[in-house]
Amino acid sequence: xxxxxxxxxxxxxxxxxxxxxxxxFVDWFSNWKKGVKPILLVGPPGTGKTTMANLAAKEFNYDLxxxxxxxxxxxxNIQEILTPVLGNQTVLGTPMIFVDEVDGVHGRGDYGGAAExxxxxxEPTIPIVLAANSSTSDKMKNIKKAVKVIEIKPLSPRLxxxxxxxxxxxxxxxxxxxxxxxxxxxxxxxLRSMINTAQALVTGFNPPTEKSFxxxxxxxxxxxxxxxxxxxxxxxxxxxxxxxxREKINAFYSSIISSNISSDxxxxxxxxxxxxxxxxxxxxxxxxxxxxxxxxxxxxxxxxKDTTIRYSKYNLSWPILNRIRWDGAKxxxxxxxLAKNMHVSRSTFSSIYFPFMLxxxxxxxxxxxxxxxxxxxxxxxxxxxx
Amino acid sequence: xxxxxxxxxxxxxxxxxxxxxxSKEIGLWSKGVGVKHEKCAEQNEEIKCIICGGxxxxxxxxxxxxxxxxxxxxxxxxxxxxxxxxxxxxxxxAVIKKFxxxxxxx
Numbered sequence: 210x211x212x213x214x215x216x217x218x219x220x221x222x223x224x225x226x227x228x229x230x231x232x233x234f235v236d237w238f239s240n241w242k243k244g245v246k247p248i249l250l251v252g253p254p255g256t257g258k259t260t261m262a263n264l265a266a267k268e269f270n271y272d273l274x275x276x277x278x279x280x281x282x283x284x285x286n287i288q289e290i291l292t293p294v295l296g297n298q299t300v301l302g303t304p305m306i307f308v309d310e311v312d313g314v315h316g317r318g319d320y321g322g323a324a325e326x327x328x329x330x331x332e333p334t335i336p337i338v339l340a341a342n343s344s345t346s347d348k349m350k351n352i353k354k355a356v357k358v359i360e361i362k363p364l365s366p367r368l369x370x371x372x373x374x375x376x377x378x379x380x381x382x383x384x385x386x387x388x389x390x391x392x393x394x395x396x397x398x399x400l401r402s403m404i405n406t407a408q409a410l411v412t413g414f415n416p417p418t419e420k421s422f423x424x425x426x427x428x429x430x431x432x433x434x435x436x437x438x439x440x441x442x443x444x445x446x447x448x449x450x451x452x453x454x455r456e457k458i459n460a461f462y463s464s465i466i467s468s469n470i471s472s473d474x475x476x477x478x479x480x481x482x483x484x485x486x487x488x489x490x491x492x493x494x495x496x497x498x499x500x501x502x503x504x505x506x507x508x509x510x511x512x513x514k515d516t517t518i519r520y521s522k523y524n525l526s527w528p529i530l531n532r533i534r535w536d537g538a539k540x541x542x543x544x545x546x547l548a549k550n551m552h553v554s555r556s557t558f559s560s561i562y563f564p565f566m567l568x569x570x571x572x573x574x575x576x577x578x579x580x581x582x583x584x585x586x587x588x589x590x591x592x593x594x595x
Numbered sequence: 596x597x598x599x600x601x602x603x604x605x606x607x608x609x610x611x612x613x614x615x616x617x618s619k620e621i622g623l624w625s626k627g628v629g630v631k632h633e634k635c636a637e638q639n640e641e642i643k644c645i646i647c648g649g650x651x652x653x654x655x656x657x658x659x660x661x662x663x664x665x666x667x668x669x670x671x672x673x674x675x676x677x678x679x680x681x682x683x684x685x686x687x688x689a690v691i692k693k694f695x696x697x698x699x700x701x
Contacts, residue, residue, distance in 0.1 A: 223687075226668035228690055228693065231694065268699045344627065365662055390658075393661075
């Protein structure tokens with residue numbers, strides 16, 4: 210299990226840092242009544258915004274309805290999800306809404322979602338909490354007008370150390386003072402990324418670390434995934450590989466297809482790739498981006514300990530690639546030569562003349578006076594005719 | 596986040612000391628953040644320790660280069676308090692003392 214989940218705070222006192230913000234947030238929940246302005250938590254990734262919303266639901270006995278930017282891109286979606294909740298229907302318990310990454314709703318991906326959210330924010334009938342990484346863009350202006358903003362700041366390195374030491378103690382694990390300082394310095398206030406990196410280091414595996422919003426090299430990522438010592442480590446690597454989903458699927462596909470694994474293993478892996486591909490196709494067709502969260506879980510099925518699979522960007526096996534690269538050039542020059550002799554174009558020769566010529570050569574009815582270097586490629590072509 | 600020195604046109608509330616920054620007074624302003632007194636901005640070179648209430652000793656901290664004092668969460672732990680036993684419980688006790696509202700009764 211990932212430490213960031215295992216040691217997720219259970220109450221507001223388990224959190225570290227941002228004490229003022231925590232106080233304002235709890236204050237707001239304690240005094241909440243219909244019509245009170247919703248809350249917008251603004252802060253960099255890994256500072257506890259989502260955790261705070263989850264804790265509030267738990268501690269104040271609300272039924273949390275959690276949405277993210279992809280769920281609230283269009284007006285229809287929002288109305289379908291939130292209209293029953295915003296009414297006076299007691300059957301739904303005591304709901305509260307949490308919209309994560311609300312700063313991602315705007316722009317080209319917004320199909321009326323932002324306007325609909327603002328409409329709901331202006332007349333809140335239940336507690337609404339929004340979270341965003343940044344609120345400085347002009348696009349967030351309208352949302353900011355309708356909410357109370359609480360700034361969540363990155364944690365100071367010493368507070369990060371406080372939390373990390375607590376986890377290390379509970380795990381009965383140790384890190385050298387040098388690694389500890391490096392880890393904390395590189396986290397830059399992002400607690401989640403620091404915990405993930407620490408877990409990777411302690412378990413004896415040093416994969417590229419999860420830095421929120423930082424994309425990793427595909428080659429390094431795929432290799433680290435297959436070199437991982439456990440599923441958990443592979444998961445960390447996979448989640449840290451923040452690249453375009455299509456590129457991710459393609460990278461795995463080309464790596465698998467060009468590897469030397471057995472047919473059974475390859476079949477198994479390709480079935481998983483196919484499943485991932487179908488999911489991505491469905492997302493593209495329906496624009497239901499919230500399904501994207503399942504992609505990594507599917508791809509995790511590709512992990513096998515001690516496998517020989519390594520990254521390859523070519524989606525053909527080496528023998529085929531070699532043939533295309535080297536034999537292709539040879540065939541081309543053969544076509545050029547013979548097409549010239551027969552006064553036809555190269556394409557006419559290759560598509561019409563050449564197959565007949567091969568039959569004649571095979572049946573020993575024709576002997577060409579060609580350079581010896583062409584013999585091999587002609588033999589291979591005759592071989593392919595069978 | 597950049598702070599710009601301005602002559603206040605209207606009264607404002609200092610982000611550090613919570614006191615008024617009066618109009619015509621010099622203040623430091625940052626878009627979308629707010630204002631603070633010039634003096635308070637200087638004090639910000641040191642973050643307070645949540646446990647003992649003293650300065651955290653930012654200028655001698657081993658993480659000084661990697662810690663943006665203006666941006667980080669504004670309470671930290673000083674070196675002396677950091678050496679105390681069962682630090683996390685001590686930190687939690689200090690938080691309860693300073694922010695009792697965070698201890699939510701079941």
